[in-house]
Amino acid sequence: MDRDPRVCVMGEDVGHYGGSYKVTKGLATKFGDLRVLDTPIAENSFTGMAIGAAMTGLRPIVEGMNMGFLLLAFNQISNNCGMLHYTSGGQFKIPVVIRGPGGVGRQLGAEHSQRLESYFQSIPGIQMVACSTPYNAKGLMKAAIRSENPVILFEHVLLYNLKERIPDEEYVLNLEEAEMVRPGEHVTILTYSRMRYHVMQAAKTLVNKGYDPEVIDIRSLKPFDLYTIGNSVKKTHRVLIVEECMRTGGIGASLTASINENFHDYLDAPIVCLSSQDVPTPYAGVLEEWTVVQPAQIVAAVEQLCQ
Amino acid sequence: MHLLVFKICCSSVFPSLKIHPLSLFFLNSEQQTIPTLISNMNLLANILKQPIRKSVLIHHRSCRLTLFAKLPESLQLPAVNDTLFCFSLSTTAHTLLSQHAPLFDLQEQDAHNVNVQSIDFPGGRVTFTPQIKFISESTDKRVPCYRVLDDDGYPFAGSRSEQVDKETALKMYKSMVTLQIMDHIFYEAQRQGRISFYMTSMGEEAINIATAAALSPDDIILPQYREPGILLWRGFTIEEFANQLFGTKNDAGKGRQMPVHYGSKKHNFVTVSSPIATQLPQAAGIAYSLKMDNKEACAVAFTGDGGTSEGDFHAGLNFAAVMEAPVLFICRNNGWAISTPISDQFRSDGVVVKGQAYGIRSIRIDGNDTLAVYSAIRAAREMVIREQKPILVEALTYRVGHHSTSDDSTKYRPLNEIEYWKTARNPLGRYRKWVQRNGWWTDEEETELRGSIRKQVMNAIQVADKTEKPSLKELFTDVYDRLPLNLHEQEKSLRETIKRHEQDFPADVPL
Numbered sequence: 001m002d003r004d005p006r007v008c009v010m011g012e013d014v015g016h017y018g019g020s021y022k023v024t025k026g027l028a029t030k031f032g033d034l035r036v037l038d039t040p041i042a043e044n045s046f047t048g049m050a051i052g053a054a055m056t057g058l059r060p061i062v063e064g065m066n067m068g069f070l071l072l073a074f075n076q077i078s079n080n081c082g083m084l085h086y087t088s089g090g091q092f093k094i095p096v097v098i099r100g101p102g103g104v105g106r107q108l109g110a111e112h113s114q115r116l117e118s119y120f121q122s123i124p125g126i127q128m129v130a131c132s133t134p135y136n137a138k139g140l141m142k143a144a145i146r147s148e149n150p151v152i153l154f155e156h157v158l159l160y161n162l163k164e165r166i167p168d169e170e171y172v173l174n175l176e177e178a179e180m181v182r183p184g185e186h187v188t189i190l191t192y193s194r195m196r197y198h199v200m201q202a203a204k205t206l207v208n209k210g211y212d213p214e215v216i217d218i219r220s221l222k223p224f225d226l227y228t229i230g231n232s233v234k235k236t237h238r239v240l241i242v243e244e245c246m247r248t249g250g251i252g253a254s255l256t257a258s259i260n261e262n263f264h265d266y267l268d269a270p271i272v273c274l275s276s277q278d279v280p281t282p283y284a285g286v287l288e289e290w291t292v293v294q295p296a297q298i299v300a301a302v303e304q305l306c307q
Numbered sequence: 308m309h310l311l312v313f314k315i316c317c318s319s320v321f322p323s324l325k326i327h328p329l330s331l332f333f334l335n336s337e338q339q340t341i342p343t344l345i346s347n348m349n350l351l352a353n354i355l356k357q358p359i360r361k362s363v364l365i366h367h368r369s370c371r372l373t374l375f376a377k378l379p380e381s382l383q384l385p386a387v388n389d390t391l392f393c394f395s396l397s398t399t400a401h402t403l404l405s406q407h408a409p410l411f412d413l414q415e416q417d418a419h420n421v422n423v424q425s426i427d428f429p430g431g432r433v434t435f436t437p438q439i440k441f442i443s444e445s446t447d448k449r450v451p452c453y454r455v456l457d458d459d460g461y462p463f464a465g466s467r468s469e470q471v472d473k474e475t476a477l478k479m480y481k482s483m484v485t486l487q488i489m490d491h492i493f494y495e496a497q498r499q500g501r502i503s504f505y506m507t508s509m510g511e512e513a514i515n516i517a518t519a520a521a522l523s524p525d526d527i528i529l530p531q532y533r534e535p536g537i538l539l540w541r542g543f544t545i546e547e548f549a550n551q552l553f554g555t556k557n558d559a560g561k562g563r564q565m566p567v568h569y570g571s572k573k574h575n576f577v578t579v580s581s582p583i584a585t586q587l588p589q590a591a592g593i594a595y596s597l598k599m600d601n602k603e604a605c606a607v608a609f610t611g612d613g614g615t616s617e618g619d620f621h622a623g624l625n626f627a628a629v630m631e632a633p634v635l636f637i638c639r640n641n642g643w644a645i646s647t648p649i650s651d652q653f654r655s656d657g658v659v660v661k662g663q664a665y666g667i668r669s670i671r672i673d674g675n676d677t678l679a680v681y682s683a684i685r686a687a688r689e690m691v692i693r694e695q696k697p698i699l700v701e702a703l704t705y706r707v708g709h710h711s712t713s714d715d716s717t718k719y720r721p722l723n724e725i726e727y728w729k730t731a732r733n734p735l736g737r738y739r740k741w742v743q744r745n746g747w748w749t750d751e752e753e754t755e756l757r758g759s760i761r762k763q764v765m766n767a768i769q770v771a772d773k774t775e776k777p778s779l780k781e782l783f784t785d786v787y788d789r790l791p792l793n794l795h796e797q798e799k800s801l802r803e804t805i806k807r808h809e810q811d812f813p814a815d816v817p818l
Contacts, residue, residue, distance in 0.1 A: 037630070039626065040622070040629055042622035044618060044622060046626070047588075048586075048589045049588045049591045050592055052586075052592025052594075053593065053595050054592070055577060055593065056593045058595075076588070079582050080589070083580070085786070086563055087564045087570070087580070088563075088578035089559050089561035090785040091559060091571070092572060125786050125787065147788075148787075149787045149788055223793050226792070
């Protein structure tokens with residue numbers, strides 16, 4: 001916002017309240033309430049408003065208080081955000097960033113635990129990225145703001161408290177690149193967002209048991225970084241996908257199809273995909289824990305895969 | 308100092324403040340607008356014939372100033388229904404005024420009365436009453452409609468409207484004729500199978516053209532889909548219309564949208580998107596952008612009577628009001644949403660009364676009266692830009708044509724009703740009488756114009772029909788700013804398939 005006066009933020013309670021997870025804290029005082037706009041409760045409308053503003057030269061960042069509420073903005077995101085650049089013959093650009101906290105949290109109930117990446121992945125014209133560390137959050141956010149395309153940036157409710165030493169100076173990450181978290185030889189584990197931490201926890205156990213897993217945080221959910229993923233598959237010949245989406249129609253489902261199509265010859269075993277069950281997220285803590293893939297399941301899957 | 312007249316609806320709003328029923332205050336967002344208000348000030352002073360006494364300046368937002376001025380009690384008021392000065396007091400101003408009452412040395416009513424008669428809540432003070440009183444769902448009288456010309460093209464006595472010079476008047480008339488002929492011929496072209504789809508604006512030519520004439524070319528239009536006249540006025544050629552309808556390579560939209568979904572950035576006309584009312588919240592965004600850039604322009608968003616039922620109508624208007632965004636909302640109430648008559652669409656007195664619910668000033672006009680539309684839109688636009696607030700205009704009209712070429716409206720409405728509106732209430736006929744009576748137009752010129760436009764449209768169709776379609780690569784470009792890897796692969800795959808099975812693909816698509 002310092003660098004480019006056209007960048008503005010809009011969403012519910014983003015101004016003086018600082019946002020539901022305090023992502024925009026302090027911005028309203030610094031930049032004024034016109035650039036950090038508190039909106040009435042109408043997701044379809046402020047997303048539509050952002051699209052209109054983007055068409056006229058601004059670079060809006062839309063915050064969904066919780067990603068799940070952006071389902072109310074599906075019409076604007078799908079029919080207008082993703083489409084207007086194409087249907088106008090390239091005349092109108094929509095450089096918006098749509099972001100917000102999503103994923104399964106701690107007992108937030110079904111409506112606040114949505115994984116929108118699976119619903120949005122089909123929309124042509126948008127890009128989707130998921131950040132997972134303070135380092136990649138900064139880099140991906142900057143890249144998303146500077147992109148000329150509409151980008152949906154998925155943050156996770158449980159990752160806001162992570163602390164990490166990151167460079168003060170400016171850096172921009174590539175929106176379409178995956179991140180090599182841990183190189184290895186035996187199996188390729190593809191994951192993103194919060195599941196990265198469950199995978200890394202499982203990796204510790206696996207290393208103790210003598211396995212050498214390669215962990216890749218795919219980051220770019222649309223399009224997939226098939227270059228990095230492909231190189232890994234060609235090396236290890238075994239793939240495990242660990243995601244938080246539901247089994248049916250999730251990112252894992254699309255990724256499985258994509259890898260099968262492109263790297264079939266390099267696979268020694270069918271791809272295994274660990275995802276959440278096809279159930280709404282329950283409130284009870286114990287039940288909620290078991291809708292999300294746990295490190296123990298990841299370890300078991302790798303052992304199975306490497307047999 | 309610049310002043311607008313505010314009419315406080317009733318003095319019971321401020322029971323504790325003995326405020327004069329007609330108070331003056333102004334809203335000024337930035338310095339540039341000051342010069343345009345000076346003439347109002349003089350006019351105002353003349354009407355009131357009194358100098359303005361006490362006044363105070365209050366900052367209440369980073370870019371706004373509010374001035375309150377007290378008038379002497381003995382003042383003679385202008386007529387209550389004076390439409391020049393009919394604004395409603397916003398909630399913010401209410402609160403501010405009550406907060407600063409002491410500055411005006413206004414006498415408080417005795418403390419006892421204050422406690423009994425009004426009470427504080429978030430949103431301000433309200434009086435309360437021991438009676439259960441419902442606000443009626445309808446008024447005895449419907450909101451009147453602004454009209455200048457009668458059915459024979461004679462201006463009503465005492466009608467107030469903008470002066471229209473001969474050049475503008477003729478350009479409006481000729482554009483309405485062009486629109487009408489274009490609609491007829493393109494509609495027929497669809498019937499003959501030359502284009503796949505078309506929607507006419509028949510019966511709404513006055514709304515289309517007079518609105519376009521009243522706006523500035525810098526105003527950004529967000530159409531619903533029955534406003535091609537605006538593009539026509541701004542210089543979109545008949546050939547450009549034909550290219551979009553036929554989806555040729557010369558179409559600005561590169562053949563990607565269905566017919567009548569025009570879009571032209573250079574004409575400040577946002578590409579039409581089929582879902583209804585999605586453009587209304589976008590209008591608030593465009594206005595927000597114009598406001599941040601301090602431009603002397605506004606966003607103009609259209610919708611039909613049906614569109615007012617969409618959630619986006621509520622949210623778009625609410626937003627624009629809260630954001631104080633310079634949007635002009637124009638609702639073409641033509642009586643029908645495909646086969647749904649307005650009696651099945653809403654139960655309010657049309658659309659104009661909905662404005663007040665959002666805190667938006669609104670007006671109802673005769674959409675088939677060219678001069679009324681022109682004057683009203685001019686006035687509304689000026690208010691929108693000067694005050695940086697939205698305004699709602701309900702233009703009453705009738706959809707003479709079918710909803711589109713996929714509709715046969717004779718199935719749900721009587722033929723004689725359609726005939727009546729097509730002939731007796733035709734906007735062109737009425738306006739033509741006025742233009743001809745001024746000595747600006749003759750029957751010969753009419754015949755000549757119609758002949759020449761017909762020829763032009765027919766020719767445009769011939770040419771567009773034979774023009775090449777967009778090349779295959781345009782299937783994949785503009786989805787993103789650059790072609791991503793997956794689309795590159797998909798294009799490659801498609802081209803390979805075409806090469807292998809050339810006979811199975813259309814021959815007229817250039818590769």
